[in-house]
Amino acid sequence: MILLKYVMSSLPVYFLSCGWGSEDNRKITSIKWDSICVPKDEGGLGVRRLGAFNLSLLEKWFGGC
Numbered sequence: 001m002i003l004l005k006y007v008m009s010s011l012p013v014y015f016l017s018c019g020w021g022s023e024d025n026r027k028i029t030s031i032k033w034d035s036i037c038v039p040k041d042e043g044g045l046g047v048r049r050l051g052a053f054n055l056s057l058l059e060k061w062f063g064g065c
Helices: 002-017 050-062
Strands: none
Touching: none
16 A cells, blocks of 8 residues: 555656656746646546545445445
């Protein structure tokens, strides 16, 4: 579980830090988290909102008890 949490939290940071900017112009590009979480077919990156995903799984697992 710890490994899963570590990987899931670091993947967005890794993908957002790769490939943005050119060799001539190395500057950090900022982007709103809301636009990253937009589905791919709507122009976003398709990253899940982990907080909402976690709550939905908890509701699924413990909601029927």
